[in-house]
Amino acid sequence: MHDLGSLTPLGGKTSKTDQIGAIGITEVTTTALASVSCRMGKAQAFATAATALFGGPLPGPGQSTKGDPYGVIWTGPEQWFAEAPFDSHEDIAKTLKAGLGDTASVTEQTDGWVRFDVSGATVVDLLERLCPVPARQMQTGAATRTVVEHMGCLVICRAAGAQFSILAPRSYAASLHHALVTAARSIA
Amino acid sequence: MIINHPLLGPRDSQEFTYLGDANLIDRPDWQAEDAVDQFHDYLYLRNNPAGAHRELWFHEQGDRSWLVVTRDTRTHEITAVELARDVARAKGRSK
Numbered sequence: 001m002h003d004l005g006s007l008t009p010l011g012g013k014t015s016k017t018d019q020i021g022a023i024g025i026t027e028v029t030t031t032a033l034a035s036v037s038c039r040m041g042k043a044q045a046f047a048t049a050a051t052a053l054f055g056g057p058l059p060g061p062g063q064s065t066k067g068d069p070y071g072v073i074w075t076g077p078e079q080w081f082a083e084a085p086f087d088s089h090e091d092i093a094k095t096l097k098a099g100l101g102d103t104a105s106v107t108e109q110t111d112g113w114v115r116f117d118v119s120g121a122t123v124v125d126l127l128e129r130l131c132p133v134p135a136r137q138m139q140t141g142a143a144t145r146t147v148v149e150h151m152g153c154l155v156i157c158r159a160a161g162a163q164f165s166i167l168a169p170r171s172y173a174a175s176l177h178h179a180l181v182t183a184a185r186s187i188a
Numbered sequence: 189m190i191i192n193h194p195l196l197g198p199r200d201s202q203e204f205t206y207l208g209d210a211n212l213i214d215r216p217d218w219q220a221e222d223a224v225d226q227f228h229d230y231l232y233l234r235n236n237p238a239g240a241h242r243e244l245w246f247h248e249q250g251d252r253s254w255l256v257v258t259r260d261t262r263t264h265e266i267t268a269v270e271l272a273r274d275v276a277r278a279k280g281r282s283k
Contacts, residue, residue, distance in 0.1 A: 075251065077251065132202060146203060146250065147249040
């Protein structure tokens, strides 16, 4: 038997954490992720199935919801990302597919993305340097795709003005980390 | 330039890419008798107005929806933004 260890998107054995001034930057690897797209002509059945599965209505444009165990993020018309703890939902796509049946197409995304959580008193200053979303006005739960240093990223407000998650395609991990650290140093 | 996205509100234009004239939505019927002529016009003929112009923009670094933006080519003032999906459906396309 091979004994293979998993690597984080930045290539380490454990997730990387940086504290620069008031800003904390944490590589988060404890979340399983899957995309959910409503199939054409199945909107009604999908809404019913999704409400039952996620324990509430799906978030509208620019919003996300936080449930137990699933958090749901709006990513586009008729398309969402679902996240859940990796330990209990490693096979998230399979579980979602079982709950949604042929009303939706579900695709595994866990290893396709890198997630950094940024937090601290000056975190809004950091985002204002990096991306064109109005971070200062974002309420808890607001979520949107945007550009961070030319990289298409998903920015999710976990706690207004205090904590945000930034998701980028996994292969951008080092570039995004560099951008975050550089911007954080310019504030600290 | 700020584009007022119908779903997401005002967004910076750096999130968008530009395609061209919104008439590209009106793809001709390829089985028509004069399909060759229709496709010639569809591909090569464009109005070049000094004023209001309907054009297709793609929210590439966002929710990836296509928009029909009405923009004044002289001032860059944007007077209307619609989802291209809604525009096409209003013409009876792809239910």
